[in-house]
Amino acid sequence: MSGEQRQRAAMTVVKVESREDQVTPEASSEFVETSYVQNLTNRAMAYLEVGYPVHFAGPAGTGKTTLAFHVAAQRGRPVVLIHGDDEFNSSDLVGRHSGYRKQKLIDNFIHSVLKTEESMNITWMDNRLTLACKEGFTLIYDEFTRSRPEANNALLSILEEKILNLPKMSRGGEGYLEVHPEFRAIFTSNPEEYAGVHKTQDALMDRLITINLGHFDRETEIQIALAKSGLPFSDAEVIVDVVRELRGIGVNNHRPTIRACIAIAKILAYKGAQAHKDDAVFQWACRDVLNTDSAKVTRGGQSIMAEKVDEVIQAVLGAYQEASPLTTRPHLP
Numbered sequence: 001m002s003g004e005q006r007q008r009a010a011m012t013v014v015k016v017e018s019r020e021d022q023v024t025p026e027a028s029s030e031f032v033e034t035s036y037v038q039n040l041t042n043r044a045m046a047y048l049e050v051g052y053p054v055h056f057a058g059p060a061g062t063g064k065t066t067l068a069f070h071v072a073a074q075r076g077r078p079v080v081l082i083h084g085d086d087e088f089n090s091s092d093l094v095g096r097h098s099g100y101r102k103q104k105l106i107d108n109f110i111h112s113v114l115k116t117e118e119s120m121n122i123t124w125m126d127n128r129l130t131l132a133c134k135e136g137f138t139l140i141y142d143e144f145t146r147s148r149p150e151a152n153n154a155l156l157s158i159l160e161e162k163i164l165n166l167p168k169m170s171r172g173g174e175g176y177l178e179v180h181p182e183f184r185a186i187f188t189s190n191p192e193e194y195a196g197v198h199k200t201q202d203a204l205m206d207r208l209i210t211i212n213l214g215h216f217d218r219e220t221e222i223q224i225a226l227a228k229s230g231l232p233f234s235d236a237e238v239i240v241d242v243v244r245e246l247r248g249i250g251v252n253n254h255r256p257t258i259r260a261c262i263a264i265a266k267i268l269a270y271k272g273a274q275a276h277k278d279d280a281v282f283q284w285a286c287r288d289v290l291n292t293d294s295a296k297v298t299r300g301g302q303s304i305m306a307e308k309v310d311e312v313i314q315a316v317l318g319a320y321q322e323a324s325p326l327t328t329r330p331h332l333p
Helices: 003-010 035-050 064-075 090-094 128-135 154-160 218-229 233-246 258-271 280-290 305-322
Strands: 013-016 054-057 079-083 095-107 115-126 138-142 163-165 176-178 184-189 209-212
Touching (some): 035 218, 079 128, 218 233, 233 258, 233 305
Parallel strands (some): 013 115
């Protein structure tokens, strides 16, 4: 082997592909698909089918990630999942040189002649973004704004020019990968005022179609509480109405979320309790799960959220008691 050949061999890239980094999402028996969820799904699917990436934006607890998986499942393609991280850089998304592979050949077929050849190959490992682009998978980039903006620069050419730049990926400097035509991307993010969230570059946001999500409607929240706990409908709607009333306390208060509804419902179902003013389990479960300082309601510098929780519980239960047993239970806003 000549010196020039040895130099070329040392720069040869060995591609290592992991096909264990994808999943195939399926709807569980607990998944709730109301008209509200169907509307969001249909809108997102329309954008994806045309070729645009979808961005679900909204506060924590609004079902962004669950909805992203549900929409991805409709495509019938494998899914790769990435969680945003402040420690990410571009190589964590695209891939990197993971080491070297050294090969040594000793030829002593003729005893009087010893021939030795050595070569060293650079080993390259694809990360999940490259895998999705190459195989035409659906990418779910969860909480992508938790990654620093410069880490997401590789997405710009992927989403616009449909080309992934992979420097030094192959021999001869051919470091470009044409994105598979079936590749699609779904992003989720929290509002910018959340801790640990970065402001995203305008160039990336301009390539996304953003669907802003708030809390689910009342019907959907009740159905979710029912599906997750197995409680009777009458108990589930009381829990949901208590939680929804508490969201109106304070300024720009997004909590408690649907997770609070699910937690209280599961506790009541486990203890065989009911959403009733005389049920001790219901009382302490609501106080513990809903006693949060997120609303920032204070008196004399001290949080009065616990008092507000008790007031809302009494108000909701009182409204139900005043309703005639022969009529539909009142729907609180």
